Amino acid sequence: MATKTVSLRKSxxxxxxxxxxxxxxxxxxxxxxxxxxxxxxxQFSGTFPEIGEVEDQLQKERDKIEARSFEG
Structure with missing residues (x-):
């Protein structure tokens, strides 16, 4: 059986x-x-919306936050 040496931090x-x-x-x-x-x-395979939908929603939320910060 082939082996490889791996270095790890002590922690x-x-x-x-x-x-x-x-x-x-x-x-x-x-x-x-x-x-x-x-x-x-x-277990999560196929359970998430398309990544494009997620990106769109994230951008909308960012826009809301940005708009609120300028209202301040």
Whole structure:
């Protein structure tokens, strides 16, 4: 099996170490976390409006805020 060396800040290493279950390697932890994250994101698949709609709404809200700041 091929391996890679990865450098982590001490604080990141400590967080990863806390997530490590008995008998797990650090590779196992990374695999478990990344798979869980992928599953979490899948639950949102297709549930958000098109990005263009979101951008339009954000711009409208920015315009409202900007207009209020000039009223002040």
């Amino acid at each position: 990141s290493y400590e967080k990863l170490e806390k997530l490590k279950k008995e008998g797990e390697s650090f590779s196992d932890v990374v695999d478990r976390i990344s798979e869980k994250h992928k599953q979490d994101l899948k």
